[in-house]
Amino acid sequence: MERTLTHEARGAARGEAPQIRRAGAAGGVRTDIQGLRAIAVALVLVFHLVPPALPGGYVGVDVFFVISGFLITGQLLREMEAGGSVNLPRFWARRARRLLPAALLVLGATLLAVWIMAPSGFVPSFLLQLAASAAYVQNWVLAAESVDYMADEAQVSPVQHYWSLSVEEQFYIVWPVVALAAVLLAAWAARRRERPGGGARPGRPGGSGRPAPSARLCFGILxxxxxxxxxxxxxxxxxxxxxxxxxxxTTRAWEFAAGGLLALLATSAADPLARLSPAVRSAMAWAGLAGIGVSAALFTGGTPFPGWVALLPVVATALVVAAGEPRTRWAPTALLAARPMQWLGDVSYGAYLWHFPIIVLVPFVLGRPMGVLDWGAIVAATLLLAWLSKILVEDPFRTGAARSWTNGRTLAITTGAMGIMLALSLVGVDTAEKRIDTARDEVSAALQDPDTCVGLPALDPDSGCDPEPAEPPIPDPSLADKAPERCLSPIQGSELRVCEYGAKLETADRAIALVGDSHAEQWLGALERVADRENWSLLVMAKASCPFIAGDRDFDAATEAGKRALQQDCADWNERAVEKLEDTPQIDTVITSAKSTNRIVAVSGKSWRESAREAYAERWAALPESVRHVVAIRDTPQMPGNVLRCVTENGAEASRACAVPEQEAFHEDPLAEAAEVSQPARVSLVDLSDYFVVDDEASPVIGGVLAFRDSHHLSWAYSEVLAEPLGEEITGVLEPEPAPEPAREP
Structure with missing residues (x-):
């Protein structure tokens, strides 16, 4: 591999854009790297637009990471060898001019579009994600949310893709510091060897006789x-x-480091890549492209990634970069250097920035499923905006008047712009939350108004209401998960959170406890209304994905280590819940429910359902004697995973268009089966399944009310709708009609 280190060193000292070039390359720019950028952004774009078409297209991000590590390390090496050090302010200012103007432009445009286009229920979370993106900590925010059980089916943010940009920015902050540390380490080692008596060999004036390690070597070690x-x-x-x-x-840094090690190898005096024949390098390039293609085609969302699996796209990218631009007839050089590939590589940064907000926000405006023409329009809009932002924003800031700004001025202006974007996003959250409160109050008022044809009145044939209203359902799907109250401990951890509603424990006519997983907690809205009406004290103890049971949840989707930790957390939480019931003898009724398809670890050769039935019965039997009633609520139906999207796209037709056959929506429920065979004097079963079925179909819209907040949880609104029938069932259990007196003998 030929190198022009002297020329490049001068360019680095002047602050030119980082490019490791090869003599003879068109325009001095690595066309193979530009082609790789084009491939990477195309993979990501297809993956985000039509995921089934390229299930592993997310590896395009890994391609970008390796390229960044290669280019930035090469730039730092040239600066170290030309000037003997690394100028941190100059490096950061150069990166800020290159990356922040376009990124902040897209954030600003997305902020405006969110207020105009996004449903009100999504706006607060979108604004928080915008703030995280402006501060370049989006990846850590998403990592924290990834353990939130209730966020599994949450609406994707239009700036979620900024997670990879956040990782890159963090790399740009740390990597020059590592380079500077290498310079300082090399200087320290040199001074130590030059000191008299610093390990000198006999007969020599000082030093160890071996040269001090160079900054390059120290950088390579780090x-x-x-x-x-x-x-x-x-x-x-x-x-x-x-x-x-x-x-x-921390799990991605090695991908940048892989590119960095390649840069060290490619710019070394004994560069072994320079000795490879063009034929070998051509084979390397094709092998690398094939590895990227295989990763994109065969990896899926279920692939444990990054981990060791990410070696395939990372090594594949490194092979293409290491091969350079081999000049053989069958090399991929011409393909990567083709004008369309070079153009797409040039605008790849802007294309990455613009594509995701468009993909997320456009469906809110369309109100229907997207088709091929819509996908084509999104691609065209993405490329047009990417080109415009490059020539109007990226290029002027990189090579125009802004290039003459001092480092301090550049950093002050870009940091100030980030701060403004951060502030605008955060200030809007409070306003957005107030909009949600207002909309939720309007929905609650409509549900409680006996003269409105929504909810149960719409299902009453004698009410005169149309069971299938011509209006879109209430609440809006974006509000389905915005419950007035929520009391659910996270899936990780065993701390017992207790929430109290209704009357005070000391003055209540009765104390009841709602205990179980999120399928128990989903009844909070209904039970709170019942407690207020009946002067009951309601204590809620709920933990995500943790049923109230004397057995181990399987957590079959988790890794072995994760499974053991989650099982222990759930078991400890169960014991704490029982202790709370023992310590609160006023509680005479426990109400519980659980997701029917959450598997339990099978024991003694039995099926998991048989084991679950026995484990529920065992838990109830072990409750303190002060608990005189156990009310088990049969689990609610489960809908397709895209139910909210279906409702959004079909509007007033959703009650039919998004319904599924009854037998597909309801599953065998071990908790209900355990209740049916347990002591009838203590354990009772409440079954509200009929309130989810219309004409033998389970529908996400019942009586004009959106019944689900995701594929398997009730919406807060429909929970409130069912307060009356649930209250009647529970009071009937707790206060049974007196048995008729036996007939007297004549």
Missing amino acids: IGAVALASFATSIAVTAFDPAQAYFVT
């Missing part, structure tokens, strides 16, 4: 250490918690 530590972390965290591992910087 990069290698980062690579090994990060790769080990990536494997470990991916095995334990793949959702978090995908986003955090």
